[in-house]
Amino acid sequence: MGFSEKHIAVIGGGLGGMSFMNAALYTGLEHVQLYEQAPQFAEVGAGVNITSNANRVLDAFGLGEIIMRRSSRQLPSYMEYRQYKTGEYLAQINEFSRPPARLLHRAHLLDALKERVPSSKINLSKRLVSIEYEAGALSAPYTLHFEDGGVANADIVIGCDGIKSNVRQYMGFVDSPKYSGQVVYRGFVDYKDLPDETAQLLRRTVNFRGPKKHVLVLPIGNRETQKDRAAIIGFMTESLDLWESESWMSRSEISSFQEHVQDWCLQVQHIVAVRDPSKKWFHVKHGQRSSGVILLGDSAHSTLPHQGQGTCMAIESGIALAMILRHWAGEDIEAAFQFYQDLRKPRTDRVTQTSQEAGKLASSDSSNGMTEGFSPEVLIDRMRWIMEYDILEELRLKGAGALECSRFDKRRESLSSVL
Ligand SMILES: Cc1cc2nc3c(=O)[nH]c(=O)nc-3n(C[C@H](O)[C@H](O)[C@H](O)COP(=O)(O)OP(=O)(O)OC[C@H]3O[C@@H](n4cnc5c(N)ncnc54)[C@H](O)[C@@H]3O)c2cc1C
Numbered sequence: 001m002g003f004s005e006k007h008i009a010v011i012g013g014g015l016g017g018m019s020f021m022n023a024a025l026y027t028g029l030e031h032v033q034l035y036e037q038a039p040q041f042a043e044v045g046a047g048v049n050i051t052s053n054a055n056r057v058l059d060a061f062g063l064g065e066i067i068m069r070r071s072s073r074q075l076p077s078y079m080e081y082r083q084y085k086t087g088e089y090l091a092q093i094n095e096f097s098r099p100p101a102r103l104l105h106r107a108h109l110l111d112a113l114k115e116r117v118p119s120s121k122i123n124l125s126k127r128l129v130s131i132e133y134e135a136g137a138l139s140a141p142y143t144l145h146f147e148d149g150g151v152a153n154a155d156i157v158i159g160c161d162g163i164k165s166n167v168r169q170y171m172g173f174v175d176s177p178k179y180s181g182q183v184v185y186r187g188f189v190d191y192k193d194l195p196d197e198t199a200q201l202l203r204r205t206v207n208f209r210g211p212k213k214h215v216l217v218l219p220i221g222n223r224e225t226q227k228d229r230a231a232i233i234g235f236m237t238e239s240l241d242l243w244e245s246e247s248w249m250s251r252s253e254i255s256s257f258q259e260h261v262q263d264w265c266l267q268v269q270h271i272v273a274v275r276d277p278s279k280k281w282f283h284v285k286h287g288q289r290s291s292g293v294i295l296l297g298d299s300a301h302s303t304l305p306h307q308g309q310g311t312c313m314a315i316e317s318g319i320a321l322a323m324i325l326r327h328w329a330g331e332d333i334e335a336a337f338q339f340y341q342d343l344r345k346p347r348t349d350r351v352t353q354t355s356q357e358a359g360k361l362a363s364s365d366s367s368n369g370m371t372e373g374f375s376p377e378v379l380i381d382r383m384r385w386i387m388e389y390d391i392l393e394e395l396r397l398k399g400a401g402a403l404e405c406s407r408f409d410k411r412r413e414s415l416s417s418v419l
Helices: 013-028 053-058 064-070 106-116 166-170 196-201 254-260 266-272 312-327 333-362 377-386 390-399 404-417
Strands: 006-011 034-035 049-050 078-085 089-093 101-107 127-132 142-146 150-155 156-158 181-188 205-209 212-221 229-237
Touching: 006 142, 006 150, 013 034, 013 053, 013 106, 034 150, 049 053, 049 212, 049 229, 053 064, 064 078, 064 101, 089 150, 089 212, 101 106, 101 212, 101 229, 127 166, 142 156, 156 166, 181 377, 196 266, 205 266, 212 266, 229 254, 254 266, 312 333, 312 390, 333 377, 333 390
Parallel strands: 006 034, 006 156, 078 205
Antiparallel strands: 049 101, 078 089, 127 142, 142 150, 181 229, 205 212, 212 229
């Protein structure tokens, strides 16, 4: 009995669709096919908190261990509340249910949900564009039309295609969503990038409560698998007029979030601090795909724009790398890359840091456009070390021995004459 002989089409392979696929396996529904528009599974956003009600179901599916491998463990409380400006402890809710909440990266939850679903049941790059229904058909009355021209038939269609669901529209729902007044900024911070004390504090679920805004920190993942990070979810009251994008989801500069929380406590400042996106700009492992790969420009040292240095740094790095590659006195590419990184990183890190400070100085804190203690001379002094730097001179000094200097000097002369 039941509908186990029916052909079921699941539209959307997000957390909802993939949960259903596991439920289908668990219950023994065999004729189920999932259609996901994306070419591969991906979850954007930050962490997700799965509470006992759902964990009991996931455990029944036999996914408990797989999920625990990827999720946080033994958190001291369900949620701790702190004052937004001082960071002072306000209250907490202790874990009140079992199994306790599991916090993990959304993509890791999706991975876990994928683990047991046979790939023969998953159809990627299948964006549903319309559904046709043949009244009176003896079986599979629904014809699904996909963007790539493909079609599929089904007896039952399950719309798991998210908040802007096509399936929902097909069903005749006309939505006129109202803006809640808040936008959500989502991202991650690695614990190793935070000062020790802040990292320790944020290994628990903390809600920094501010006026009409709050920042939620979820400690996702665990240390054993080295997948532990703080997921940051900032709920900020914002006028829709500020939005340039029509999309419900878009990438944002960290500076927009920083503006919202500029007078918040130190821990929140640590969270939103701009940091170097990558510790290592190259990767050398013999025979590996990325063996001769190195970064330059924003991929290695992106910075806020307040000192106008992003391209300038790329230009400096460009000449440095070209010179090193051209004149390296040896054949050890790893040593050459390391030299390039050691030469450039301290400077680009400092530019990144001072650009953030410059952003604060760029705004005024009074209605006449001035800031207490504001002095253009100070700004000039702040920039002098950037402007007066000579990359070629530094290469010459630091490259002695590593670079073939005679050729290097000739090259330098010809560059100088061009300049
Ligand atoms: C800031 C924030 C924090 C949250 N935190 C939590 C939390 O801690 N715990 C929790 O339980 N929930 C949380 N949620 C809610 C949770 O994220 C959603 O409820 C959940 O992701 C919904 O999953 P879904 O699969 O229904 O939709 P989606 O995740 O939107 O997935 C829809 C899928 O359908 C695909 N799709 C769309 N259109 C088509 C089409 N035409 N054809 C084919 N495929 C299509 C999409 O590509 C996507 O893969 C949070 C939400 C937000 C915004």
